[in-house]
Amino acid sequence: MSLRLCVDGDRWRQHLLHTVSARPGIVPVAKGNGYGFGIGSLARRCEWLTTQSEQTGTGIDVLALGTYLELAQAADRFSGDLQVLTPWRPLGAALDVSETLSNRVIHTVSRTEDVRDLTERKPDARFVLEQLTSMRRHGMTRRELVEAARVLDDRRLAGLVGVSMHLPLNTASHVGEVERLLNDVVSTGLPTRTVFVSHLTIGELTRLRSSFPDFVIRPRVGTDLWLGDRTALSVTATVLDVHPLERGEAFGYRGRSMPKSGHLLIVSGGTAHGIGLEAPSGDQSLRSRAATIARSGMDVVGLVRSPFAIDGKQRLFAEPPHMQASMLFLPSGARVPGVGEDIEVRVRFTATTFDRVDIS
Numbered sequence: 110m111s112l113r114l115c116v117d118g119d120r121w122r123q124h125l126l127h128t129v130s131a132r133p134g135i136v137p138v139a140k141g142n143g144y145g146f147g148i149g150s151l152a153r154r155c156e157w158l159t160t161q162s163e164q165t166g167t168g169i170d171v172l173a174l175g176t177y178l179e180l181a182q183a184a185d186r187f188s189g190d191l192q193v194l195t196p197w198r199p200l201g202a203a204l205d206v207s208e209t210l211s212n213r214v215i216h217t218v219s220r221t222e223d224v225r226d227l228t229e230r231k232p233d234a235r236f237v238l239e240q241l242t243s244m245r246r247h248g249m250t251r252r253e254l255v256e257a258a259r260v261l262d263d264r265r266l267a268g269l270v271g272v273s274m275h276l277p278l279n280t281a282s283h284v285g286e287v288e289r290l291l292n293d294v295v296s297t298g299l300p301t302r303t304v305f306v307s308h309l310t311i312g313e314l315t316r317l318r319s320s321f322p323d324f325v326i327r328p329r330v331g332t333d334l335w336l337g338d339r340t341a342l343s344v345t346a347t348v349l350d351v352h353p354l355e356r357g358e359a360f361g362y363r364g365r366s367m368p369k370s371g372h373l374l375i376v377s378g379g380t381a382h383g384i385g386l387e388a389p390s391g392d393q394s395l396r397s398r399a400a401t402i403a404r405s406g407m408d409v410v411g412l413v414r415s416p417f418a419i420d421g422k423q424r425l426f427a428e429p430p431h432m433q434a435s436m437l438f439l440p441s442g443a444r445v446p447g448v449g450e451d452i453e454v455r456v457r458f459t460a461t462t463f464d465r466v467d468i469s
């Protein structure tokens with residue numbers, strides 16, 4: 110009766126162990142919807158990964174979260190340090206970290222004034238300094254790092270844990286950029302040789318480790334860890350109702366009708382789960398979507414392809430998804446699934462809220 114994420118546990122755990130083994134010093138990332146699993150579940154999994162360190166050669170001592178508000182979901186499920194990826198600002202939840210938690214938190218600081226402000230409020234705060242990368246999201250330029258180094262030196266602050274860089278996806282190679290940024294760390298005189306980096310391939314990591322042997326490079330990984338083996342993951346919805354539909358017969362919230370006959374399928378999964386709020390995964394372009402609709406011959410009624418697939422074929426929404434259910438149109442001739450049958454759903458895991466996550 111629900112939108113379910115089903116996980117082949119053996120396969121998934123093997124992938125996690127393999128990913129961790131291949132990336133010593135890994136910092137797992139859990140944020141947002143917890144990559145479909147939920148942050149709490151991933152935090153527990155990090156604790157489990159640590160118990161496997163004899164096999165992987167690396168324990169998990171830091172878990173990265175997206176925001177300060179997410180700390181509460183991880184804090185009593187994972188016992189190590191908690192890095193917050195959203196840069197610290199003298200605002201909101203960043204100022205409300207409880208006394209008991211605050212010594213486990215590693216802040217991300219991305220402006221010189223915030224180095225001053227944070228350490229004035231909390232002289233023993235631990236933090237990473239974020240460097241501005243070609244992403245240009247958050248971070249400090251070389252000049253700002255020089256200034257930050259001076260502040261740390263003047264105040265004899267010891268809370269610097271490392272530097273942090275967030276790299277774009279899909280670039281040919283990150284090595285040149287990371288080398289430049291690491292050289293900046295050296296030349297600014299910052300008293301650290303630890304760097305937290307996202308989106309490096311194993312090859313890039315190996316290259317950087319050999320050209321900067323005095324640095325400790327800590328790869329920060331979310332997607333490739335939790336979702337890296339898609340064959341271990343499947344998403345299903347349940348068929349809740351099936352109605353034969355005559356050509357021209359009215360249905361739905363808006364009393365629309367179809368130019369051909371078939372079946373109306375009511376399946377679990379709607380806007381509350383994130384269904385239908387974006388193009389089906391793996392097919393993002395508007396043009397390809399338009400082409401699909403046109404091929405189906407249903408473009409006159411403005412039907413859109415749904416992420417629900419029956420017998421391997423993605424079917425059209427009969428009308429826009431409802432809050433917890435969707436209405437699909439199945440043209441006559443296709444096999445009609447029965448009530449209670451599970452059908453496949455192709456979703457983006459980071460944008461979907463599942464009713465259940467079943468890990469075997």
Ligand SMILES: *Cc1c(COP(=O)(O)O)cnc(C)c1O
Nearest residue numbers: 138194275307329330331332333
């Ligand atoms: C989300 C995030 C990551 C992890 O990204 P993935 O693509 O899921 O591996 C790493 N670093 C920062 C700063 C992030 O915001």
